[in-house]
Amino acid sequence: MRRLTGGFVDTALEAEFSQENGTAVRSAARLGLVVATAAFLSYSVHDALVVPEIRELAWTLRFGLFLPSALVTIGLTYVAKRPLFHELSVLAYGVVINVVVLWIGAAAGTPAGFFLYTSYAVLFVTLGPFVARMTLPTQAAYTLLTLAAFHVALAALRPPTGTLAILSIDLTLLCLGLIGGVLAHQQGSLARAAFLQRRLIRQQYAALDREKEKSDALLLNILPASVAARLKANDQAIADGFAQVTVLFSDIVGFTGMSDKLPPDEVVRRLNAIFSRFDALADEHDVEKIKTIGDAYMVAGGLPNRAARPAHAVARMALGMHRALAELEPELGEALRVRIGIHTGPVVAGVIGTKKFVYDIWGDTVNTASRMESHGLPGETQVSAETARLLEDEFELSPRGEIAIKGKGLLETYLLVGERANVPSTREA
Numbered sequence: 001m002r003r004l005t006g007g008f009v010d011t012a013l014e015a016e017f018s019q020e021n022g023t024a025v026r027s028a029a030r031l032g033l034v035v036a037t038a039a040f041l042s043y044s045v046h047d048a049l050v051v052p053e054i055r056e057l058a059w060t061l062r063f064g065l066f067l068p069s070a071l072v073t074i075g076l077t078y079v080a081k082r083p084l085f086h087e088l089s090v091l092a093y094g095v096v097i098n099v100v101v102l103w104i105g106a107a108a109g110t111p112a113g114f115f116l117y118t119s120y121a122v123l124f125v126t127l128g129p130f131v132a133r134m135t136l137p138t139q140a141a142y143t144l145l146t147l148a149a150f151h152v153a154l155a156a157l158r159p160p161t162g163t164l165a166i167l168s169i170d171l172t173l174l175c176l177g178l179i180g181g182v183l184a185h186q187q188g189s190l191a192r193a194a195f196l197q198r199r200l201i202r203q204q205y206a207a208l209d210r211e212k213e214k215s216d217a218l219l220l221n222i223l224p225a226s227v228a229a230r231l232k233a234n235d236q237a238i239a240d241g242f243a244q245v246t247v248l249f250s251d252i253v254g255f256t257g258m259s260d261k262l263p264p265d266e267v268v269r270r271l272n273a274i275f276s277r278f279d280a281l282a283d284e285h286d287v288e289k290i291k292t293i294g295d296a297y298m299v300a301g302g303l304p305n306r307a308a309r310p311a312h313a314v315a316r317m318a319l320g321m322h323r324a325l326a327e328l329e330p331e332l333g334e335a336l337r338v339r340i341g342i343h344t345g346p347v348v349a350g351v352i353g354t355k356k357f358v359y360d361i362w363g364d365t366v367n368t369a370s371r372m373e374s375h376g377l378p379g380e381t382q383v384s385a386e387t388a389r390l391l392e393d394e395f396e397l398s399p400r401g402e403i404a405i406k407g408k409g410l411l412e413t414y415l416l417v418g419e420r421a422n423v424p425s426t427r428e429a
Contacts, residue, residue, distance in 0.1 A: 318340045
């Protein structure tokens with residue numbers, strides 16, 4: 001901070017402080033000015049009792065000069081947003097008050113009246129920082145202008161007082177003005193310290209919010225949004241049953257053998273390029289990525305708050321996965337094919353574990369979808385009869401016949417060829 005004025009050295013920080021603190025300062029000054037104005041006008045009774053011989057002059061000064069200027073100053077606290085305007089207006093208010101009391105005292109014609117009214121001006125100089133929220137520079141200007149007004153009144157009206165008394169009043173004005181300046185400086189320093197504390201708290205809250213957003217984003221990369229919300233709300237086990245979910249398993253044909261011939265970083269780079277495309281497809285078709293194991297990729301459609309027609313969404317993703325690998329061929333430097341299996345049926349979904357927890361699905365549907373993939377053909381998508389019935393309205397399917405599935409016996413399967421052209425969308429059964 002600047003030693004003399006107490007302001008921040010950083011002009012941008014000082015401007016931020018002025019903008020934030022300005023409203024509070026104007027509000028506090030407005031209240032102080034209203035109270036001071038009412039008190040000052042009530043002293044018209046005092047004029048009639050102490051200096052009745054100049055009562056008319058005193059009231060003219062109070063109500064004719066001071067009151068209009070006070071009303072203007074109070075009004076400016078509502079509209080003068082810039083700190084400089086506020087400082088100038090309260091400075092004018094204080095100077096007018098002291099001109100009035102000094103003029104009344106000088107015109108009183110008696111030593112008692114002169115010293116009594118002059119003491120009011122001395123008091124007002126000290127109260128400036130509290131009543132009008134003056135800053136140190138304004139307080140210094142207020143003191144000097146009051147001193148000048150005092151000597152103008154002396155020269156114009158020549159009150160009954162001696163040189164020693166005048167010198168004593170000068171010194172008192174300067175000393176109490178200095179005290180008022182110290183109070184104004186301290187008041188400004190405290191206000192700036194409070195501002196820095198509030199600013200730091202806001203920054204800390206903002207940093208906490210950013211970290212929370214990061215942690216929420218990481219959580220949403222692991223769990224569906226509705227499941228993440230439930231997990232944050234309580235730590236109880238999460239498990240749901242779904243009557244019809246379409247599960248997709250995929251495996252990149254020959255990737256294991258290829259990875260044995262490549263350095264580790266290249267294996268990760270290629271797998272990341274492939275799975276990043278698959279992730280984008282999952283978002284595009286609004287299906288839930290469940291997990292990856294090695295070069296195997298698993299998604300499911302029909303889980304909470306996801307695709308309304310899950311079998312169709314998963315089928316479109318499967319077609320997109322084949323296209324994605326073909327498009328990545330120039331980047332990967334060789335042709336890769338993916339083997340995909342899809343089955344539809346009931347599953348149980350939930351979160352397991354307390355560390356490195358994952359959202360997973362279980363049930364015979366998952367096992368059958370896995371068998372559809374492992375018993376499928378490279379570069380093809382094999383679907384079960386249950387899934388085929390859901391897709392036949394919008395997709396071309398090629399019957400593959402019955403195949404022996406481990407643990408399931410003979411199952412009728414189909415190969416997904418592609419979407420039919422110009423087929424109207426129908427509601428999935």
